[in-house]
Structure formats: structure tokens, C-alpha cells
Amino acid sequence: MEVIIESDDAACGVTVADVFDRAVRSGARVLGLATGSSPLSVYRELIRRHREEGLSFAAAQAFLLDEYVGLPKGHPQSYAHVIRTEFTDHVDVDPARVQGPDGWADDVFAAADRYDAMLRDEGPVDVQLLGIGVNGHIGFNEPGSSLGSRTRVTTLTEQTRRDNARFFDGIDEVPRHVITQGLGTISSARHLVLIATGGHKAEAVAAAVEGPLTASCPASVLQLHPHVTVVVDEAAAARLTNADFYRYARENRPR
Known part of the structure; x- marks a missing residue:
């Protein structure tokens, strides 16, 4: 696992965009996309590079991590x-090649199975972007999720619903259920890239990177993966015991 500590959110976005830029220009064709606040700086930078530097996504396809269950189709807070x-x-990816779980299906459990099968058939994902919740969730794998879990319907914690209420007209509007890629599904990607910013993420980041491997912190599953990049700002890095080493390792990276 490589841990990169940047000064602020914008710098984190540039560093993560560098990973995607290199991957796409080197032939990566299957991208894993995340929603939420943390990835926004990444997307802004990738859009800029598409417009100003010719970064093309025309040959790529993309898969989303998760989707709410039961929102009206086309709802502005649906992840699709x-x-x-x-x-x-804002880029040149074919809209038909951007796939997400079907949270509107009559049978959402069957839809979850179909999405997992699609990921197996079309994957593996070359680069998977991730955020992290304050309780250590990635995707919507809440604490207690099996480290080997697959795409499924699951229930959000009240903490997660409160955190997401800012995007809705209050917590009562936030769905209780989602379809999410499981931790085992996420771990099938070739390269996992987690971005986290802000002091409110510091405890979760430290637990994921330096804590024990445990379902109580779902993001700790990253410790098992052979290729992980964690990009955090100074505030999100505040609880990392080995922060000085991570800075040293980056400055003295093998060439």
C-alpha cells in the first residue's frame, strides 16, 4: 500500500487524476467510478485534462460502485x-458504456446478482476509485460486512444516512437501502485508489491503513490487496502513526 499525503483537497485530486491519466493513456479500458464529495476534485481535474490536454475516454467503459434503492428514476441524487x-x-466516454446497479428494478436482489456477473464478465476493473465513510465504509459496505462479500442489497446505517442527508431535503428523504459492490467485488480490481480529505475522515483513514484487518472497519480490506494507493490531505492524515515514513517513502520512491 502506498500512502500519499498532500496539502489539500485540490492537490489530492491532481494526484489521483495522475493515476487515472497514466492508466488510460497506457491502455486501461475498465474504470471504476465513485460518487460522493471526495472524488469531485478528481473529476474536475480529469475533465480539465480532457478539454485542455487531449485525455480521451472514448475507448473506456465505466462501472459505478453503488446505487440507492427506490429513488425515482432520474432523481438528481441517484448515483447514475x-x-x-x-x-x-463532460468527457468523451460513450454513455451506453457507463454502467451502474439497477436500483429501480422490480427485483433488486436479482439486479444485484446481474451487476456482479457483469463485472466478472467485463472486468476486471483496471483502476477503481474509492472514498471512505466516517465509519470506515467503502462503497456502501457498512461495518460488519463480510470481507469477501459480493454485490448485494444492503441497509445503510443511520450515521451514513445522516451524512448523506445534506444532499437531500433532510434525512427522511435518504433511502435506507442500496445496491453496492461488495468488498470481494471491489477487491477484484487491479488497482484500488482511495481519496479522503478533511479531519472528519482522519480516524477512519487511520483504522483502514494502520488498524487491524476487521469487518468493523470495512476499508481495512485494502490491506489485503496487492496494489493500493491511498491519497489524503493533511487533515485526513492527522491520525496516521507512520505519516513521516509515508512522506519519506514518497520522496525516496524507487525509480
Whole structure:
């Protein structure tokens, strides 16, 4: 695991965009996209590079991590809508090649199984972008999720619903259920890239990177993966015991 500590959110976005830029220009064709606040700086930088530096996503396909269950189709807070407005509508990826879980299906449990099968058939994902919740969730794998879990319907904690209420007209509007890629599904990607900013993420980041491997902190599953990059700002790095080493290792990276 490589841990990179940057000065602020914008610098984190540039560093993560560098990872995606290198991957796409080197032939990566399957990208994993995340929603939420943390990835926004990444998407802004990738859009800029597309417009100003010729970074093309025309050959790529993309898969979303998760989707709410039960929101009206086209709801502005559905993740299918958010990823279009924040990223894919601004680059040259084919809209038909941007896939997400079907939270509107009559049978959402079967839809979860179909999405997991699609990821197996079309994958593996070359680079998977991740955020982290204050309780250590990635995707919507809440504490207690099996480290080997697959794509499934699951229930959000009240903490997660409160955290997401800012995007809605109050917590009562936030769905209780989602379809999420499981921790085992996420771990099938070739390269996992987690971005976290802000002091409110510091405890979760420290638990994920330096704490024990445990379902109580789902993001700790990253410790098992052979290729992980964690990019955090100074505030999110505040609880890392080995922060000085991470800075030293980056400055003295093998060439």
C-alpha cells in the first residue's frame, strides 16, 4: 500500500487524476467510478485534462460502485445521475458504456446478482476509485460486512444516512437501502485508489491503513490487496502513526 499525503483537497485530486491519466493513456479500458464529495476534485481535474490536454475516454467503459434503492428514476441524487452531471457528460466516454446497479428494478436482489456477473464478465476493473465513510465504509459496505462479500442489497446505517442527508431535503428523504459492490467485488480490481480529505475522515483513514484487518472497519480490506494507493490531505492524515515514513517513502520512491 502506498500512502500519499498532500496539502489539500485540490492537490489530492491532481494526484489521483495522475493515476487515472497514466492508466488510460497506457491502455486501461475498465474504470471504476465513485460518487460522493471526495472524488469531485478528481473529476474536475480529469475533465480539465480532457478539454485542455487531449485525455480521451472514448475507448473506456465505466462501472459505478453503488446505487440507492427506490429513488425515482432520474432523481438528481441517484448515483447514475450524479456521475453523469459531475463527470461522464463532460468527457468523451460513450454513455451506453457507463454502467451502474439497477436500483429501480422490480427485483433488486436479482439486479444485484446481474451487476456482479457483469463485472466478472467485463472486468476486471483496471483502476477503481474509492472514498471512505466516517465509519470506515467503502462503497456502501457498512461495518460488519463480510470481507469477501459480493454485490448485494444492503441497509445503510443511520450515521451514513445522516451524512448523506445534506444532499437531500433532510434525512427522511435518504433511502435506507442500496445496491453496492461488495468488498470481494471491489477487491477484484487491479488497482484500488482511495481519496479522503478533511479531519472528519482522519480516524477512519487511520483504522483502514494502520488498524487491524476487521469487518468493523470495512476499508481495512485494502490491506489485503496487492496494489493500493491511498491519497489524503493533511487533515485526513492527522491520525496516521507512520505519516513521516509515508512522506519519506514518497520522496525516496524507487525509480
